[in-house]
Amino acid sequence: MKTQAIMAVAFASTLVASPVFAQDRAGWPDNFTVGTASQGGTYFAYGSGWANFVAENLGVSGGAEITGGPMQNMALVHTGDLKFGLTTMGPGRESMEGNSPLAPGMKMDNVCAMFPMYETPFSVTALSSSGITAISDIPDGATIGFGPAGSTSDTYFPRMMETLGVNFERRNGSWSDLGGQLQDGLIDVVAFAAGIPIPAVSQLEVQTDVNIIGMTDAEAKKITDNFPVSEFTIPASTYQSLDKPSRVVSMWNFAMVNCDMPESFVYEITKLTMEQNERMVSIHKAARNSIPENYGKNNVLPWHPGAARWFNENGYTIEASKIK
Known part of the structure; x- marks a missing residue:
C-alpha cells in the first residue's frame, strides 16, 4: 500500500x-x-x-x-x-x-x-455555464469527479447518486486536479465530500462562476434513509457563490x-x-x-x-x- x-x-x-x-x-x-x-x-x-x-x-x-x-x-x-x-x-x-x-x-x-x-458535507459543484442547478439536472452519462479512490466521497457519493437515479461516468483524482478538469470542461460535475470551506471550491469560484448544488427535501430524506449520514446546512457565508443556505447531508x-x-x-x-x-x-x-x-x-x-x-x-x- x-x-x-x-x-x-x-x-x-x-x-x-x-x-x-x-x-x-x-x-x-x-x-x-x-x-x-x-x-x-x-x-x-x-x-x-x-x-x-x-x-x-x-x-x-x-x-x-x-x-x-x-x-x-x-x-x-x-x-x-x-x-x-x-x-x-x-x-x-x-x-x-x-x-x-x-x-x-x-x-x-x-x-x-x-x-x-x-462534519463532512456532501455537495455538488458544477460550472454555472453548464446550466446544472440541481442534482436532477445532471445529464445522463455525465462525467462526475468523486475525489481520490477510496476517499469518503468515492466510497459513498457514487452510491448516493445511483440512489437518486443519476447515470454517470466515474472519474477519480485529487480535489485540485478535479477542480481544474471541471474548469477546463473535461468533466461535468465534482461531487465533493470535505470539511467546509473546501479549498478547491474556494479556488474555483475565484477563477470562474460555479453553482454549489444542494438537495431537495425528497433527495435529502432518501439519502439519510439509506446511508450513515444526517442532514446538514452549508451556511450562505461559506462561499461567495451561495446566496442562501444549501441543504446537503454530512458525516462526522x-x-x-x-x-x-x-x-x-x-x-x-x-x-x-x-x-x-x-x-x-x-x-x-x-x-x-x-x-x-x-x-x-x-x-x-x-x-x-x-x-x-x-x-x-x-x-x-x-x-x-x-x-x-
Missing part, C-alpha cells in the same frame, strides 16, 4: 511562547506523521496545520502525508505504517468490520479515536491514532488540541466543530486511553467499555 512522500514537516519552534516540555515522555516517538488525503481538500489543510501545531508545542517533529483519504488512513494507522490519521465514521465502521475494499476481510481494530474534528470526522501509542503522548496531544480551539480555527475554519462537546459523535472507534483520560478529567464521560 503506497502513499506519496511527506509533504509537510514541522520541527519544534523557538518562536512559540511556551511549548510544553515537562511531561512524562517515556516511549514518545522522535517524530510523527498524520495521514490526510489529497491536496486541495480539507484533510490536507487541516492535518498539515494540526501536525505543525502539535510539533511546535510538544517539541516532537511532525508532518502530514498525502494519502488516499479515510479508508487508506484506517489501514495505515491499523498496521502502524502511520501513527496518526484522519477518518470519517462511515469508512471507519467499514474498516473496523473488515469491509474495506483496500483489504477485504481484515478487521482494522488497532485504531483508536482521539478527538472530534468536524475524527482524528485517530494507532492504539499502541504511549498514553501520555496521546493525552498531551488531545489536551493541546481540545484546549486551544481558537488556534485550531486559525488552521482551518472547519475546526469550529473540533470541540470536546462533540466527542459523543463517535459511535464507531474505541477510544485511546490517553484521549479518554483527558475527556474524563474534563467532565466528558467515556465509559471503560469504550476504551481500548
Whole structure:
C-alpha cells in the first residue's frame, strides 16, 4: 500500500511562547506523521496545520502525508505504517468490520479515536455555464469527479447518486486536479465530500462562476434513509457563490491514532488540541466543530486511553467499555 512522500514537516519552534516540555515522555516517538488525503481538500489543510501545531508545542517533529483519504488512513494507522490519521465514521465502521475494499476481510481494530474534528458535507459543484442547478439536472452519462479512490466521497457519493437515479461516468483524482478538469470542461460535475470551506471550491469560484448544488427535501430524506449520514446546512457565508443556505447531508470526522501509542503522548496531544480551539480555527475554519462537546459523535472507534483520560478529567464521560 503506497502513499506519496511527506509533504509537510514541522520541527519544534523557538518562536512559540511556551511549548510544553515537562511531561512524562517515556516511549514518545522522535517524530510523527498524520495521514490526510489529497491536496486541495480539507484533510490536507487541516492535518498539515494540526501536525505543525502539535510539533511546535510538544517539541516532537511532525508532518502530514498525502494519502488516499479515510479508508487508506484506517489501514495505515491499523498496521502502524502511520501513527496518526484522519477518518470519517462511515469508512471507519467499514474498516473496523473488515469491509474495506483496500483489504477485504481484515478487521482494522488497532485504531483508536482521539478527538472530534468536524462534519463532512456532501455537495455538488458544477460550472454555472453548464446550466446544472440541481442534482436532477445532471445529464445522463455525465462525467462526475468523486475525489481520490477510496476517499469518503468515492466510497459513498457514487452510491448516493445511483440512489437518486443519476447515470454517470466515474472519474477519480485529487480535489485540485478535479477542480481544474471541471474548469477546463473535461468533466461535468465534482461531487465533493470535505470539511467546509473546501479549498478547491474556494479556488474555483475565484477563477470562474460555479453553482454549489444542494438537495431537495425528497433527495435529502432518501439519502439519510439509506446511508450513515444526517442532514446538514452549508451556511450562505461559506462561499461567495451561495446566496442562501444549501441543504446537503454530512458525516462526522475524527482524528485517530494507532492504539499502541504511549498514553501520555496521546493525552498531551488531545489536551493541546481540545484546549486551544481558537488556534485550531486559525488552521482551518472547519475546526469550529473540533470541540470536546462533540466527542459523543463517535459511535464507531474505541477510544485511546490517553484521549479518554483527558475527556474524563474534563467532565466528558467515556465509559471503560469504550476504551481500548
